[in-house]
Amino acid sequence: MHRKPRRRAALLFAALGALILAGAFVYWRVHSFNLRDVIPGEVYRVAQPGIDDIERAVTSMGLRSIVNLRGPNMRSAWYRDEVEVSRRLDVELVSLRFETFDWPPRLETLQFVDAIDRVPRPLLIHCHSGLDRSGWAAGVVRLLRGDSVDAARGELSLLEGHFCDRDECALHRFFDLYDEWLARKGRAHSPAAFREWLEGSYYPPPYAAAISSRGAVPVSAIAGTPVSFVVDVTNRSGSGWVATSDKQHGIRLGARILGPFDPAPADPIELFRVPHTPARDLFRDGKSDGVWSAGSSKEIEVGLTAPDTPGLYFIQVDMVDEMVHWFSDLGDAGLILPLRVEPAPAESRIQN
CATH class of the missing domain: 3.90.190.10 (Protein tyrosine phosphatase superfamily)
Incomplete structure (x- = not known):
């Protein structure tokens, strides 16, 4: 007559004991x-x-x-x-x-x-x-x-x-x-x-992109002047990218810059990858909304302004999963380009 309640109680105590033992085991492992x-x-x-x-x-x-x-x-x-x-x-x-x-x-x-x-x-x-x-x-x-x-x-x-x-x-x-x-x-x-x-073949999804320059890329610029060039970007991941111009969400092409350097770093990508990198964002593509299917390629113009301080800089062009990762944090380096910034000429003075 009382067997079922007793059996339930026994099962409850057994389950509770197992949970306590499991918790103690995990605590020991963690600490x-x-x-x-x-x-x-x-x-x-x-x-x-x-x-x-x-x-x-x-x-x-x-x-x-x-x-x-x-x-x-x-x-x-x-x-x-x-x-x-x-x-x-x-x-x-x-x-x-x-x-x-x-x-x-x-x-x-x-x-x-x-x-x-x-x-x-x-x-x-x-x-x-x-x-x-x-x-x-x-x-x-x-x-x-x-x-x-x-x-x-x-x-x-x-x-x-x-x-x-x-x-x-x-x-x-x-x-x-x-x-x-x-x-x-x-x-x-x-x-x-x-x-x-x-x-x-290992690229953490969706962080697999091939980025290459199309045509000539400026290697020098006058401080404070516009710099532009064209890149080809291919989605090498196994799934589509949801591309957007929204600054808070989605995937799009970006560019950032580090410098000036003297001497040049041996491997600039390491400086872009470090946590809290001092790299400054210079560009985001705002024209590629929609799904960017796996294997597809796009031609994108990158436009930015040369820094005001002369010296040697490095520009990284890479895909960005906004508020999550630059692709190079987990995958390839993107495109790294040197840029020598020259001083702006002194303003001419009108002679009276």
Whole structure:
């Protein structure tokens, strides 16, 4: 007579106990050092290590390298500590910036693969909690080793403390894109196939554009005078762009400028890509409303005004997903053009 209520109560307590255990497990994962094997004895994924953690890792496992997925940040104590202890203990430190809720940038992904190939082992890969970015990075390491795509995805599982809607999670979708490419090519996964995809076909959607100049491009201009040139833009992504002249939404062509420089930077694109770049916006295309279908190209005239201060400048022409990204934040560099700005001639004085 009382069995059903008792059974319901037992099930309720069991479910509550499971939730408590799961919560405790996740709390431990988030708030602990969270050291996990990726390749036993060689590669480990961890949460943000402190000075003591790094010192213990050097002593206990012979740690030789660290790959930091949070990016360089000398304003933060955790990064200054990591730099100091790495130098003191002769541990190689590589710092690359990835975001938890965004696509892995193309350039940084290639640099990460280069680091995995190059740095001495054992190595630690870390983000903040060791759950999301570190899980994605561990999946990449497993693909480079020859493990399956499903095994790589497993590094972003609930058991690893990673919670997201996998259809919306860019870190998950990274592996889906690779799987889809394999299916289109009729190929099986291999480390060589993965590298081929990364180097030639990985562009976070929709941030894939080919931009080239059409005809002559000015290499010098008088300060304060108009500068114009024409570019060809091709949508290389697998989907259409919703182009708009709205300054708050949609995708359109833009141009920005950095300088003056003396001497010229070795790689100007790095200065455009840094967070809070000092680049100044100079141009937005306002004539391309509508859907820009995949594979289509357009010819667009870029018009801007040369800066008032003489010197060497660099102009970047790139597509912009307004209020979200310049395409080069995640994909290719766009079009980078040098511009030498000459002083304006002194105003002639009328002789009386």
